[in-house]
Amino acid sequence: MNRTTLSLIAGATALAAVTGFAALSAPDAPGTDTAAKAAAQLPVERTSLLCPAPSTSDLAETSYTSFTPVTKGTGSGGKAELREADEESADAPADGEDKGKGKDGGKSGEDKPAKPVLTPKEPGKPVTGDSSGGDAPALVGTADGRFAPGWTVQETTEVAAGTGRGLQGVNCTAPDTDFWFPGASTDADRTDYVHLTNPDDSAAVVDIELYGKDGALKSTVGEGITVPPHSSEPVLLSTLTTERQTNLTVHVNVRSGRVGAAVQALDDKLGGDWLAASTDPSGSLVLPGIPKDATSVRLVALTPGDADADLKVRLASPSGLITPAGHETVHVKGGMTAAVDLGDVTRGEAGSLVLTPTDRSVPVVAALRVVRGKGDKQETAFIPATRPVGTRATSADNSGKGSTLSLTAPGAAATVKVTASAGSEGGTAVSKTYTIKAGTTQDIEPPAPGGLKGTYALTVETVSGGPVYGARTLTAGEGGVPAFTVQTLPDDRGTVAVPEADEDLSVLQK
Numbered sequence: 473m474n475r476t477t478l479s480l481i482a483g484a485t486a487l488a489a490v491t492g493f494a495a496l497s498a499p500d501a502p503g504t505d506t507a508a509k510a511a512a513q514l515p516v517e518r519t520s521l522l523c524p525a526p527s528t529s530d531l532a533e534t535s536y537t538s539f540t541p542v543t544k545g546t547g548s549g550g551k552a553e554l555r556e557a558d559e560e561s562a563d564a565p566a567d568g569e570d571k572g573k574g575k576d577g578g579k580s581g582e583d584k585p586a587k588p589v590l591t592p593k594e595p596g597k598p599v600t601g602d603s604s605g606g607d608a609p610a611l612v613g614t615a616d617g618r619f620a621p622g623w624t625v626q627e628t629t630e631v632a633a634g635t636g637r638g639l640q641g642v643n644c645t646a647p648d649t650d651f652w653f654p655g656a657s658t659d660a661d662r663t664d665y666v667h668l669t670n671p672d673d674s675a676a677v678v679d680i681e682l683y684g685k686d687g688a689l690k691s692t693v694g695e696g697i698t699v700p701p702h703s704s705e706p707v708l709l710s711t712l713t714t715e716r717q718t719n720l721t722v723h724v725n726v727r728s729g730r731v732g733a734a735v736q737a738l739d740d741k742l743g744g745d746w747l748a749a750s751t752d753p754s755g756s757l758v759l760p761g762i763p764k765d766a767t768s769v770r771l772v773a774l775t776p777g778d779a780d781a782d783l784k785v786r787l788a789s790p791s792g793l794i795t796p797a798g799h800e801t802v803h804v805k806g807g808m809t810a811a812v813d814l815g816d817v818t819r820g821e822a823g824s825l826v827l828t829p830t831d832r833s834v835p836v837v838a839a840l841r842v843v844r845g846k847g848d849k850q851e852t853a854f855i856p857a858t859r860p861v862g863t864r865a866t867s868a869d870n871s872g873k874g875s876t877l878s879l880t881a882p883g884a885a886a887t888v889k890v891t892a893s894a895g896s897e898g899g900t901a902v903s904k905t906y907t908i909k910a911g912t913t914q915d916i917e918p919p920a921p922g923g924l925k926g927t928y929a930l931t932v933e934t935v936s937g938g939p940v941y942g943a944r945t946l947t948a949g950e951g952g953v954p955a956f957t958v959q960t961l962p963d964d965r966g967t968v969a970v971p972e973a974d975e976d977l978s979v980l981q982k
Contacts, residue, residue: 511969515546515621522732523554523611523644524667524746525704526603526629529636534603534629536611537869539893539929540595543621543966550617553588554625557610557669558703595619598868598896598929610704612671613644621966624929626869628957630948635663636744638851639948641869641957642734643748647671649726651733651749652837654772654809655854656720658682658710661740666722668697669704669732676729680707683774684717687807699731706736719811721774721837742843743851745957750856755781755833757857759840760824761878761943761958762817764915767850768843769814771802771825773836778806781834787817788824788880793911801830822915824880824941827857844954853945853958860939861888862963867930867944872920876945877930879906880913884938891933892919896926908940932961 526534540552589611590601595618615623625644631637647669656664670676680694694712699705709722724733738744751757753776762769775781781804786793796817804810817823827838839856867877870892879888891903899921908914921928932942942961947954 511971513967514970515543516966516968517620518614518616519620519623520647520671521613521623521625521644522647522669522671523613523625523627524642524669524732524734524736525610525706526608526627527631527640528606529631529634530606531632531634532604532606532629534608534627535869536590536601537598537626537896537927538590538592539598539624539866539868540592540615540619541622541864541866541931542596543618546618546621548618550615550619552592552613552615552619552623554590554611554613555588557612592619596901597894598927600896600927610667610669611644612669612702622864622866622964624866624868624964626867626959628869628946630955635740636738638743638745638953639946639955639957640745641946641959642746643959645732645734645748647730647732649730651724652753652774652776653722653735653747653749653839654774654837655747655839655841656709656722656735656737657718658713658716658720659718660716663738664709665706665736666709666724667704667706667734667736668699668724670699670701670729671732672729673701674729675700676731677727678731679725679727680712681723681725682709682713683721683723683807683809684715685719685809689713689715696727719772719809721772721809737854739852741848741850743953743955745853747839747854748856748960750837750839751859751962753835753837755829755835757827757836757838758824758880758882758941759838759855759857760880760913760941760960761855761945762823762825762840762842763844763945763956764818764820764822766818766842766844767816767846769817770841771812771814771838772809772841773802773804773838774809775804775806775834775836777835779834780805781836782830783827783836784830786826788826788882788911788913789821790912790914793826804836822878822913824878824913826882842958844956849953851953851955853956855943855958856960858941858960859962861932861934861942861961864931864933864964864966865942865961866964867959867961869946870918870928870930870944872924874947875918877916877918877942878913878945879908879916879932879940879942881908881910881938881940883910885910886937886940887935888940889933889935890916890918891931892921893929893931895921895924895928898925899923899928905935910938
């Protein structure tokens with residue numbers, strides 16, 4: 473399979489998404505005669521994504537897959553591209569260097585910007601690129617016009633040996649100002665990094681807070697971390713505290729600017745993977761797509777406030793919602809990280825974890841650490857709580873083998889349409905409709921494009937019924953180790969509500 477080679481890509485994947493701008497009119501005041509006009513759903517006009525540096529291992533092999541689904545109403549213009557995060561500052565003159573000349577003595581005005589490392593050609597068809605070794609940088613991506621709505625980039629890395637060996641995957645994410653990561657660790661066997669990527673022209677200032685079993689860990693080192701413009705900073709968690717704790721929640725709070733954030737969790741014995749941020753704190757959470765052959769599942773949860781949370785724990789199985797024996801509920805003390813080992817909770821069947829309040833609703837964040845295999849042939853992945861599929865969600869970097877799509881409808885039954893895109897090197901898109909029964913999880917061997925060549929994307933659209941949550945699992949063989957990685961499928965937020973103006977105000981601009 474021919475792929476565009478990414479010669480300078482190192483180990484940080486964070487792509488930041490910025491939606492299109494929409495002017496929102498204020499609603500009419502109560503008692504007025506003018507009714508607010510319904511908002512139209514229009515495609516976003518611009519999206520940003522950030523990819524963290526993939527690995528520091530010389531044995532790492534990383535692939536990137538970019539895909540934009542075809543969206544009605546976008547027109548024919550636009551483009552998408554990924555660039556190295558630090559490329560705009562790489563050619564800046566060093567202190568004492570002639571700012572009128574480049575390092576080679578030439579005029580700085582003659583310097584040409586580096587070419588994008590990955591540039592999609594058209595919506596509806598994936599484009600891929602590769603890198604090898606531990607020198608690949610973080611990437612910053614932007615898309616506009618017809619490439620912006622639903623733009624998705626997947627970073628997948630295979631590490632043959634050493635700490636974190638196995639399959640690591642992450643969706644490049646939008647820049648934001650607040651992130652929660654339950655499931656991190658400073659244990660002796662773990663090497664966890666928070667990757668912070670700044671896509672903007674000004675520096676970002678970030679605070680990193682750690683919450684353990686007894687509450688917040690004391691540290692001043694995590695305060696006021698500066699992330700320079702167009703750069704990425706990996707922060708080793710064990711340098712922020714002297715405490716060694718197996719289960720931690722990491723809170724990334726941006727004081728100034730915005731960043732993309734992801735946690736790379738590497739284990740000496742259990743492999744490693746990327747831990748994506750949990751969805752915003754909520755009283756009820758869904759963690760979809762636990763592999764049916766999982767040998768160990770650990771739930772890690774935190775309530776950010778002072779109030780305690782009592783949660784009902786249920787597993788959405790192929791036959792309906794069941795309560796795991798001995799784990800009917802979990803108590804989460806305010807500001808303290810709780811961890812519950814659920815064992816092989818799926819017992820050979822597809823499953824998703826559903827958390828709901830037993831009484832009073834208290835906002836919670838949560839994630840699962842999932843292990844496959846036994847003995848010295850084990851591998852780890854993470855599943856954070858996520859948003860529903862909503863209107864549309866996309867998973868890139870699928871192949872003819874090794875992909876499983878897991879869909880759950882924790883409330884009412886739902887119907888979804890799953891579309892397999894054209895292949896990156898050839899093939900015809902196909903679609904299939906599935907009905908997910910209420911309270912169940914269904915593992916689907918996704919449809920493959922006709923005449924597939926290369927990799928393809930899966931797009932999931934809600935047709936009718938209640939909310940659907942989804943995840944995609946990739947598997948690979950690594951010397952007998954059941955290597956795998958799981959990415960959730962939240963709504964791609966490819967459209968924005970734009971209320972119709974009550975009157976034409978364009979004359980005010982003259």
